Amino acid sequence: MKAIIQSRYGDETTLKLSDVKCPSIKKPTDINVAIKYVNMTAGDMHINTMDIGGPMRLMMKLIFGWKRPRKSIRGITGSGVVIETGAAVKKVKPGDYVTFIQSLNAGALADAMIINEKRTIQQVSKVILEAATTLPFGYLSAMHFINAETIKPGMKVLILGASGSVGSAALDIAVQFGASVTAVLRAKNFDKISTLNPHATMDYQSDAFNTPSKMYDVVFDAVNKYSKKTAQSWLKPGGAYMTIKKATREDPMKLNQLIEWLEAGKIQPLIEHVYPKNEYQKAHRHLYQGHKVGNILIQWDPT
Numbered sequence: 627m628k629a630i631i632q633s634r635y636g637d638e639t640t641l642k643l644s645d646v647k648c649p650s651i652k653k654p655t656d657i658n659v660a661i662k663y664v665n666m667t668a669g670d671m672h673i674n675t676m677d678i679g680g681p682m683r684l685m686m687k688l689i690f691g692w693k694r695p696r697k698s699i700r701g702i703t704g705s706g707v708v709i710e711t712g713a714a715v716k717k718v719k720p721g722d723y724v725t726f727i728q729s730l731n732a733g734a735l736a737d738a739m740i741i742n743e744k745r746t747i748q749q750v751s752k753v754i755l756e757a758a759t760t761l762p763f764g765y766l767s768a769m770h771f772i773n774a775e776t777i778k779p780g781m782k783v784l785i786l787g788a789s790g791s792v793g794s795a796a797l798d799i800a801v802q803f804g805a806s807v808t809a810v811l812r813a814k815n816f817d818k819i820s821t822l823n824p825h826a827t828m829d830y831q832s833d834a835f836n837t838p839s840k841m842y843d844v845v846f847d848a849v850n851k852y853s854k855k856t857a858q859s860w861l862k863p864g865g866a867y868m869t870i871k872k873a874t875r876e877d878p879m880k881l882n883q884l885i886e887w888l889e890a891g892k893i894q895p896l897i898e899h900v901y902p903k904n905e906y907q908k909a910h911r912h913l914y915q916g917h918k919v920g921n922i923l924i925q926w927d928p929t
């Protein structure tokens with residue numbers, strides 16, 4: 627089968643479309659998925675390029691491989707159709723469509739991959755497959771912070787980095803919970819996020835952003851580019867500060883909730899561009915530039 631493999635850490639030129647052995651079911655709880663879409667995420671960028679400095683880089687190399695990614699087939703999250711299941715699989719059957727994330731294992735940039743049913747993999751309907759591909763990364767991460775416990779109707783919420791996959795998802799979910807959300811992003815992207823209905827937008831390069839007012843119930847740094855002090859300068863006394871710097875969990879039950887919201891039209895993921903498979907280097911270059919708006923996908927198989 628065809629897969630995109632990486633033989634050393636680096637930019638998009640280190641990725642090659644190659645012929646590899648087809649994966650096979652080994653455990654009774656394994657699911658073999660034929661890939662349809664792959665989401666290009668900040669997680670892929672950090673792992674593939676090792677663009678992280680300090681002690682974190684050392685830790686990442688210990689986890690993902692010293693000189694090259696231990697899992698040479700890249701792509702941590704995507705969607706597809708089940709082609710075969712192990713004898714004990716209960717969650718899905720051949721022919722079902724699914725969306726999934728496997729940050730540690732990767733392997734989504736391929737004709738097929740094996741995912742264990744105990745991992746974060748959930749059934750979706752075919753009609754929402756493209757949009758559902760965005761849920762396991764940005765939406766699931768955002769939901770860890772922005773959820774029914776933290777957001778109440780009428781709350782004033784400030785989202786720093788609302789143009790990213792996490793930030794746009796946080797905006798979408800917070801608006802759904804009835805919050806009045808101010809989105810902080812580059813001015814040229816205001817129009818691109820308008821479908822998510824922010825109450826207000828603010829350019830992070832403007833004077834207004836440099837004159838904080840303590841008026842928000844919740845401030846969420848969704849991009850990890852702000853100090854706690856800067857973020858807290860926008861908070862009301864007693865308000866809640868949250869940052870994407872804190873680790874999140876890939877939770878299958880929360881993914882199910884997001885799928886339900888998507889099916890009901892309550893959330894509307896932002897997809898900036900869908901690249902065909904043969905433009906995989908272009909798609910990765912777009913990702914590595916760090917300015918994408920919402921999500922970018924690779925359509926692996928248009929059938």
Ligand SMILES: NC(=O)c1ccc[n+]([C@@H]2O[C@H](COP(=O)([O-])OP(=O)(O)OC[C@H]3O[C@@H](n4cnc5c(N)ncnc54)[C@H](OP(=O)(O)O)[C@@H]3O)[C@@H](O)[C@H]2O)c1
Nearest residue numbers: 668767787789790791792812849851870872873874917918
């Ligand atoms: N803790 C976790 O478990 C977890 C989970 C998911 C993601 N993350 C991390 O969270 C970060 C964001 O992820 P993501 O997927 O949302 O990234 P992304 O989709 O690549 O988005 C980054 C966005 O932020 C904008 N941006 C850059 N500098 C900014 C600034 N100073 N203020 C406001 N916006 C700015 C960029 O556009 P412009 O540069 O054009 O403004 C871009 O639209 C990444 O570092 C990722 O690794 C952590």
